[in-house]
Amino acid sequence: MTCPICRNGELANSAADQTLSHEGTTLVVKSVPAEVCDNCGEAFFSADVTQRLLDLARAAAADGVVVDVRTYVAA
Numbered sequence: 235m236t237c238p239i240c241r242n243g244e245l246a247n248s249a250a251d252q253t254l255s256h257e258g259t260t261l262v263v264k265s266v267p268a269e270v271c272d273n274c275g276e277a278f279f280s281a282d283v284t285q286r287l288l289d290l291a292r293a294a295a296a297d298g299v300v301v302d303v304r305t306y307v308a309a
C-alpha cells in the first residue's frame with residue numbers, strides 16, 4: 235500500500251512508538267503495532283490499536299499519571 239502522506243513510500247507491518255496526551259497525562263507507548271512508511275516514517279495504526287491507545291491514556295489519566303512510558307500490550 236502506498237503512503238497517503240508522502241505518496242512515495244510503501245507501508246509495511248512494523249512497530250512504532252506513540253506519544254499520547256490526555257487531560258494532562260503524557261503517555262509514551264513503545265512497540266505499538268503499526269504500518270510504517272519506508273520513505274517518510276509516518277506510522278498508521280488500526281482502529282483497534284487506536285482504541286486501545288485511547289483506553290490506555292484514559293486509564294493513566296484516571297490514575298493521576300503525569301508522564302509514563304510503557305510497552306504496548308494488546309487488550
Ligand SMILES: [Zn+2]
Pocket residue numbers: 237238239240241242243271272273274275276
Ligand atoms: Zn510516507
